[in-house]
Amino acid sequence: MYVDAILGAHAEVAELVAWCEPNPTRAEYYDTQVAQRGGPDPLPRYLPADLERMIAEQRVDVVIVTAPDHTHADLVSRTLAAGADAVVEKPLTIDADGCRTITGAVAETGRDVVMTFNYRYAPRNSSLREVIASGAIGTPTSVHFEWALDTVHGADYFRRWHRRKDLSGGLLIHKSSHHVDLVNWWLDDVPERVYASGALRFYGDEAAASRGMTDRPERGTGHAEDHWCLDLEQDPRLKALYLDAEHHDGYRRDQDVFGPGITIEDTMAVLVDYRGGATLTYSLNAHAPWEGYKVTVNGTEGRAELEVVERGSVEFDEEGRAVLDPSATPEAFAGDSLRPVGDRLLVQRHWERATEHPIPEGIGGHGGGDAILLADVFRGPGQDPLGRPAGYLDGLRAVAVGIAANESMRTRQAVAIADLDLGVDL
Numbered sequence: 001m002y003v004d005a006i007l008g009a010h011a012e013v014a015e016l017v018a019w020c021e022p023n024p025t026r027a028e029y030y031d032t033q034v035a036q037r038g039g040p041d042p043l044p045r046y047l048p049a050d051l052e053r054m055i056a057e058q059r060v061d062v063v064i065v066t067a068p069d070h071t072h073a074d075l076v077s078r079t080l081a082a083g084a085d086a087v088v089e090k091p092l093t094i095d096a097d098g099c100r101t102i103t104g105a106v107a108e109t110g111r112d113v114v115m116t117f118n119y120r121y122a123p124r125n126s127s128l129r130e131v132i133a134s135g136a137i138g139t140p141t142s143v144h145f146e147w148a149l150d151t152v153h154g155a156d157y158f159r160r161w162h163r164r165k166d167l168s169g170g171l172l173i174h175k176s177s178h179h180v181d182l183v184n185w186w187l188d189d190v191p192e193r194v195y196a197s198g199a200l201r202f203y204g205d206e207a208a209a210s211r212g213m214t215d216r217p218e219r220g221t222g223h224a225e226d227h228w229c230l231d232l233e234q235d236p237r238l239k240a241l242y243l244d245a246e247h248h249d250g251y252r253r254d255q256d257v258f259g260p261g262i263t264i265e266d267t268m269a270v271l272v273d274y275r276g277g278a279t280l281t282y283s284l285n286a287h288a289p290w291e292g293y294k295v296t297v298n299g300t301e302g303r304a305e306l307e308v309v310e311r312g313s314v315e316f317d318e319e320g321r322a323v324l325d326p327s328a329t330p331e332a333f334a335g336d337s338l339r340p341v342g343d344r345l346l347v348q349r350h351w352e353r354a355t356e357h358p359i360p361e362g363i364g365g366h367g368g369g370d371a372i373l374l375a376d377v378f379r380g381p382g383q384d385p386l387g388r389p390a391g392y393l394d395g396l397r398a399v400a401v402g403i404a405a406n407e408s409m410r411t412r413q414a415v416a417i418a419d420l421d422l423g424v425d426l
Contacts, residue, residue, distance in 0.1 A: 001370065002064050003030060007037040009371075010378035017058045018044045020051055025245035051075065055082040062087060069174055070167045073098030076113060077105035085112040087377055091177040092395030094169030096403055096420045099396055103423030106392055113392035114377060117181045120388040121369025123360045124308060124343045128295065129186050129386050131304050131347055131357055138301030140187055145282045147179055147293040151227075152314055152322040154266070154286030158203040158257040159220070159230055163264055165406075170264040172196065173402035176284055179293075180272075181390065181398040186297065188387075189276040190397060190426050195414040196405035198268035202287040208258035220254035224320060230254045234321060270405050289313060290339055302349035304357075312339035397426050 006014045016039060021027040027045050035041035046054040048071070054060060063079040065072060065088040073093040079086045092115060093099055106113060119125055132140060149157075157175070162168040184191065201207060208216065220229030221243060232243040232254050242253035266287055272280040292309040315323045315332040323332045326341045333341055348354040372388070381389035400422060404415040417426065 001374070002066070003033060004037075005374045005378060007034065007039050010374065014378045016040075016043065017060060018046060018054050020046045020048060020054055020063070022047055023245050023248050023251075025248060026241055029240050029245075048075070051078050052082040055079065055084050060084045065089065068161055068167055069094050069169060070098075073101040077101045080105040080109040080111040080113070083109075083111075085114070087114045087116060088395070089116055090181070090395070091169065091173050091399045091402070092392060093399060094167075094173050094403075096422055099399065099403070100421070100423035102392060103396070107424075113395070115181075115390040115392065115395040115398075116373060116377065117178065117185075117388075117390045117394065117398075118369050118373045119178050119182055120185055120386075120390065121372045123369070124306060124345065125182055125186075125369075126386055126388070127345050127357055127359045128297070128304060128306050131345070132186055132297060132299075133188075133386075136302065136347055136349065137297060137299030137304050140276075140278045140297055140299045142278055142298045143183055143187070143280045144296040145179060145183060145280065145293065146295075147176075147282075147284050148288035148291055149175070149284070149286045150288050150291035150311055150314055152311075152324065153291055154288065155203070155228065155257045156230070157264070157286060158262055158266070159255045160253060161251070163255065163262045165263040168264065169399070169402060170406060171284060171286060172198070172265070172268055172270065172405045173399055176268075176270075176282070176402055176405075177395075177398040179282065179284070180401045181394060183272075183280050183282075184394070184397050185387070185390075187274060187276065187278055189274045189278060191272050191280075191401050191404075191417060192275050193273040193414055193416050194270060194401055194404035194408055196268065196270045196408040198265035198405075198409055200262060200265055201267045203257045203266050204262040205258060205260045213258055216256050216258050218256060218259065219252055220256065227314075227316075227320075227322075228257055234319070265409075268405075270401065272401055302347065302352075305346045305348075306343070308343040309339055309341050312336045312341055393424070393426070396422055396424065400426060 006016045019027050031042040062085045065075050065086055069091055072088055076086045076088055162174055168174040217223045221232045223229040224231040224234055232238045268284045270282040290313055291311040295306040297304045311326055317323055323329045326333045343359055345357040345359055346354045347357050376389050400417045403420055404417050408415045
């Protein structure tokens with residue numbers, strides 16, 4: 001996404017000057033992509049240990065951090081200390097130590113950290129923000145937010161490095177930071193107290209054994225006939241990036257979702273109290289038969305309800321591969337009148353009938369928000385009445401709930417976010 005933006009729509013304001021990448025096969029893959037777009041070939045390559053030297057030698061202004069979550073705090077803080085700004089994918093970091101590292105670096109250097117919360121830019125989510133900010137439902141009193149990940153998308157977190165909590169913080173940090181940020185932004189409020197419950201109930205070897213799912217393949221490649229497997233040979237891009245690269249670092253992108261070593265949860269529920277008085281009830285399920293989310297915001301003057309169906313079911317093409325994008329293959333999802341792909345935002349004030357609030361068309365991925373996000377990242381945010389551009393403090397507020405939730409699941413007690421000592425007053 002970032003490479004395409006730098007070489008395409010934002011080429012006159014951004015220049016790609018170097019890679020910081022430990023795997024030479026993946027660096028070579030992206031060198032080829034850049035060369036095909038008319039960019040420099042090859043770009044200078046640096047290892048993560050040489051990040052500071054890269055920034056100095058290439059006169060880097062901004063480092064875009066797309067590395068695994070557990071590396072974010074180190075890479076962002078070192079980037080700032082070396083004299084560059086940082087753009088970082090969610091989550092900002094995975095634990096309280098990482099938060100303190102980043103907040104300390106920001107305080108010492110005064111440099112910028114941009115969080116790419118692209119879901120803010122999706123028109124359906126922006127529309128809900130508009131409804132709440134307009135006062136149409138009064139002062140928000142509670143939010144109920146249910147997110148369903150299907151057995152294609154949800155299962156994928158249990159194949160990759162995300163399956164280890166020490167690398168990702170679990171889905172309540174890696175995935176839910178998106179969702180918590182949306183609620184923080186919709187309410188324009190700060191989370192204060194968290195209680196959470198969750199477990200690994202569907203994926204993993206113990207859950208599989210309890211359902212008689214034994215004798216599983218260790219990895220998905222070579223098992224394309226198994227819907228639970230990801231066969232890297234079937235996807236040229238994944239083969240080039242992972243299968244052909246694993247001899248350098250041993251990383252397997254296609255681990256069995258019912259294998260051992262999974263330490264994250266797949267079924268979670270969280271209760272969050274906000275400074276302004278509202279309460280969030282949130283659930284995340286990573287093994288649903290459909291994908292999408294439902295949000296209800298209750299207020300003193302009424303109620304707003306957003307329902308989004310991203311995939312109404314898991315469908316397969318002629319080769320047995322799951323269809324990921326309904327917009328690219330609409331015929332695969334045609335005829336589903338009970339759970340059609342789409343979104344709807346209803347607003348209902350007390351003593352009145354419900355009305356449908358229009359949702360404009362978007363551009364690009366993640367619900368139509370990526371193109372607007374990328375313009376803000378590379379050209380700087382302009383005047384935005386919705387306040388969509390996000391900084392490191394927004395990133396902290398989003399991961400704070402996940403960090404507190406992990407602690408709550410460990411202790412079975414409610415956790416005050418102030419007690420986490422994240423390095424700054426949220």
